[in-house]
Amino acid sequence: MQPECLKYMFYRFAGDGGDVIFDSLWVSHRLTKKVSFMLQDMHTHQRYCNILRTRVTKENSFKSRKNEDDLG
Structure with a gap:
């Protein structure tokens, strides 16, 4: 088993x-x-991996909403 998700999780956070x-x-x-x-x-x-994907998705959607608020 390759630990890519764990590596990404540690690097990301x-x-x-x-x-x-x-x-x-x-x-x-x-x-x-x-x-x-x-x-x-x-x-x-x-x-x-699933927890990580959920966190990243939530964070990205929050950032994109924040950027839209800043622009508008």
Whole structure:
């Protein structure tokens, strides 16, 4: 299983250093298995992806509404 959604989630919500956070977690996962619970359960992973998509969609629609308000 590829952790793209988790990587995107960390990057999206942690700012410019999000990829560093993900890299350290991935290293931790590979070396100590401490975050393996985040990657083992496909259902949980899918839920994270769905939550992420919902958050991003809501945020984008809020931004577009705000931009329309600013223009009009």
